[in-house]
Amino acid sequence: MGKLTIGCFASLVGSTNLDFAVKLAGAALDKGHKVDLWVSGNGTMLSLQEQRAFKDYSYLEKPVKELMEKGLNVTACEACAEARGYHDSNTLEGVKRFSMDWYLGSTFDADRVLHIGGE
């Protein structure tokens, strides 16, 4: 089985790129692949806890929690998060926070890297 590294810089609300990234991560995990998901820039919004589900907006807290239980490795850019007021105290349990070199480190042994830039 392979390793997929996904980098997503798009916000949780305002685009469906993060939805796509999370669905792709789930599909890859189901096939037995290892998946690292890096969120940076506005993508760090994914790391926030207590997201509220509305029918008109993307809501990914529940699927991300379920995927993390299956082995999805989610890491948020710490500086990008802090700049937006997303702190350790309001980060979804299980989501890690590191600096940007973590993403590059993850690409080192990745079989594929899918980078989805921001809006």
Added chain:
Amino acid sequence: MATTKLGFIVQRPGYKSENPKLALTHAIASQSVEIYLDDDDEVTCDVAFVGEGVLNCIKDQKALDNYQFNSTESHVKMGLLCDLNIFICREDLEKYGMSESDIVLNAEEMGGDMDVKVVPYEEITKMMEEMKHLLFF
């Protein structure tokens, strides 16, 4: 020893979005990636500005004055200080009526000895073919 080569392709203009600056900050992060790797393994990053992305390289940007944050120009210089290969597409520069006299060429005043490489798109294509992974910003 193994090397993974990453190519960062910047296609968007500065300040309209965060992408160009994030491309540069992520590429610069290659300087400290070894903490995640085994001894002698490395990740290297080349950066190419193409299309509207070449506008990021205009010199004398006033981001600090107008927005109170560092300019994309200063990040280009930091990239050069970190010995990143930075390519700028010559044809796209010309498309915007620009030449080398309009853009940041080096980081001499900061002690850097690398220059940006203003090259035909063909050379950027060659660089891209040498990379293991491409990241489009």
